[in-house]
Amino acid sequence: MGCPISTLASKPAVDTSEEIALVNLTDSQKEIIKESWSSIQRDITRAGIILFVRLFESHPECKEVFFEFREVDDVEMLRVNKELRAHGLRVMSFIEKSVARLDEPERLEKLAFDLGRKHYNYRAIPKYFMYVMPEFIRAIQPILKGDLTPELEDAWKALFLYLTGMMRQGYLEEERRKTHARGPPSIPSSSVRSHHAI
Numbered sequence: 001m002g003c004p005i006s007t008l009a010s011k012p013a014v015d016t017s018e019e020i021a022l023v024n025l026t027d028s029q030k031e032i033i034k035e036s037w038s039s040i041q042r043d044i045t046r047a048g049i050i051l052f053v054r055l056f057e058s059h060p061e062c063k064e065v066f067f068e069f070r071e072v073d074d075v076e077m078l079r080v081n082k083e084l085r086a087h088g089l090r091v092m093s094f095i096e097k098s099v100a101r102l103d104e105p106e107r108l109e110k111l112a113f114d115l116g117r118k119h120y121n122y123r124a125i126p127k128y129f130m131y132v133m134p135e136f137i138r139a140i141q142p143i144l145k146g147d148l149t150p151e152l153e154d155a156w157k158a159l160f161l162y163l164t165g166m167m168r169q170g171y172l173e174e175e176r177r178k179t180h181a182r183g184p185p186s187i188p189s190s191s192v193r194s195h196h197a198i
């Protein structure tokens with residue numbers, strides 16, 4: 001893969017520097033993620049709804065981003081809201097695609113980077129991406145029950161750190177592009193993206 005971090009020892013490595021969040025998942029972490037996904041997948045709609053309802057409960061400011069939800073304060077109303085259901089499922093479908101690309105780092109990187117770019121246009125800021133991982137873990141707990149071991153939880157957290165880190169880079173790139181649209185050309189995306197570490 002040509003990336004120094006991917007040649008590191010088998011422990012996951014995280015670089016939490018401002019620009020880049022590199023995560024190196026071990027082969028066994030990738031395997032347990034894939035295995036657990038088949039169980040999560042069966043309950044994907046419920047998990048998606050739980051994830052977003054909890055996100056709005058713990059971080060109500062996220063509601064502002066969803067124009068449709070702006071006036072909705074009652075959490076029960078949110079639970080049945082069609083738009084919410086749709087977005088919860090979109091997030092889970094993205095996770096599904098990511099799991100399917102765990103062994104294709106370049107494709108996975110592009111997927112997450114491009115999604116981050118889109119979120120700039122949705123006005124969903126990177127700080128909010130970070131709120132999703134703990135809610136995802138809470139949403140899969142009742143599905144996996146005892147199968148959600150500390151090792152599996154760590155593996156999912158590492159994958160989320162990678163994905164949201166890459167989304168953040170895409171967001172920042174889109175922000176630069178838009179900000180410089182009337183000024184000097186933006187920094188080429190290759191110079192801000194990581195080196196496919198996963």
Ligand code: HEM
Nearest residue numbers: 062063065066086087090091094118122124128129132164
């Ligand atoms: C790990 C975090 C997240 C993932 C994986 C994710 C995934 C997605 C996906 C796959 C889409 C559809 C993109 C398309 O149009 O092709 C989407 C749209 C959107 N996302 Fe996210 N998202 C995340 C976090 C958030 C957060 C935290 C917010 C707001 C606080 C947000 C707000 C939106 C909005 C407003 C849209 C457009 C409307 C819609 O599709 O419902 N996203 N997201």
